[in-house]
């Protein structure tokens with residue numbers, strides 16, 4: 271029988287009777303793997319009320335130490351149920367098991383631990399001031415939770431990205447109403463079981479499922495009792511959510527789209543650069559916000575680099591995620607596949623040379639219903655081609671030669687997005703110079719997606735608002751108040 275996923279509110283999964291259900295299909299073969307109950311306005315309202323009540327209950331009375339211990343227990347329980355999380359995330363996304371076991375699930379557990387430790391150790395500021403009577407005054411800051419946080423999540427790394435927000439939100443003493451992507455509801459539901467098992471007070475963690483506009487997502491972001499909204503997803507959706515948040519002047523933290531440039535200089539460690547660019551463009555079937563869709567290669571090594579990248583791309587092994595031989599999965603949905611294939615066609619229309627890929631692979635009969643596309647490399651497009659300017663969010667990149675540092679900086683910066691870049695060079699001074707000149711929130715040099723969770727993470731330009739990570743997350747998830755004591 272197909273499993274039904276319902277909302278998790280006030281510590282309990284809601285009954286499925288009478289709910290409006292929609293199908294969650296496997297990206298691998300198109301089978302329906304679960305039916306999801308879409309939370310209507312009244313259910314979102316109950317979730318928000320439960321979250322608000324929990325702020326005034328046991329959760330609100332806990333010491334920082336107690337909260338931190340509870341989040342460590344959550345992380346430990348995730349680790350204990352590691353295989354369940356891997357299985358759920360594989361079912362939702364169709365991505366190979368090694369991506370789950372090495373990146374997505376361990377990072378989910380780490381997201382709770384790191385922020386539990388941050389809140390215990392971060393100092394607040396204090397100023398001693400002079401007063402006319404000579405006795406002075408002392409100012410000190412205290413941090414208070416913001417309240418009920420609306421957490422709106424995307425589908426591309428569902429558990430990692432959701433917990434990246436939950437860890438700091440809960441560590442700071444907030445309560446949450448989470449709206450997972452309609453494409454990937456499984457791990458958020460599983461986390462409900464973990465929260466209940468560990469004894470996280472009811473109402474602290476609530477999950478409501480559904481779509482975005484005119485559905486559950488909008489019901490959360492427009493709810494007047496939601497105090498702040500943290501969102502990861504498309505820039506266009508961020509614009510809609512920002513308008514919703516304007517009502518009631520609620521704070522937002524946005525991690526949005528990108529069209530990231532990878533830059534390879536002729537002096538780079540060649541094999542490392544090919545590996546790095548390959549991972550950055552094709553990991554997770556290119557569905558990584560930090561992924562590289564524009565690759566600039568210094569002219570003397572352009573052809574050699576193109577050929578080496580092509581060889582790596584053509585060696586990917588399609589297959590089911592649980593098959594350890596698979597290195598490459600499907601896209602998330604047929605809708606996203608249509609969008610990516612639309613760009614594949616547009617690249618040809620815009621005059622691209624297709625170095626490899628560009629279509630749909632011939633899959634065995636049992637996988638034909640999946641959302642498969644070939645990993646694709648293009649050359650020869652002009653700098654104003656839509657394929658070079660717009661976020662595709664698929665397994666594809668365009669390679670273009672460059673001749674000078676100034677030229678490549680201008681090319682990299684010529685985009686409305688500014689999320690991340692990856693630069694490959696052995697020239698130390700140039701690497702630092704480039705890092706200062708490229709307009710992005712995150713620069714990797716001779717690496718990609720190497721994450722220290724204490725560092726600021728976020729996008730420049732239309733790639734985001736605010737920074738999360740380490741103490742930077744506290745800026746959003748707490749309100750800092752000043753206390754002035756006359757001595």
Ligand code: NAD
Nearest residue numbers: 423424425451481482483487488503504507525526527559
């Ligand atoms: P999306 O914007 O379509 O959806 C994200 C979430 O927002 C979903 O849960 C959706 O239901 C909800 N939503 C949609 N419209 C809404 C509305 N009007 N009101 C409230 N909620 C609404 O994004 P996606 O397709 O799920 O994710 C892919 C995008 O996410 C890409 O653009 C990618 O670059 C971006 N992304 C950014 C980062 C980052 O850290 N900057 C990380 C991952 C993904």
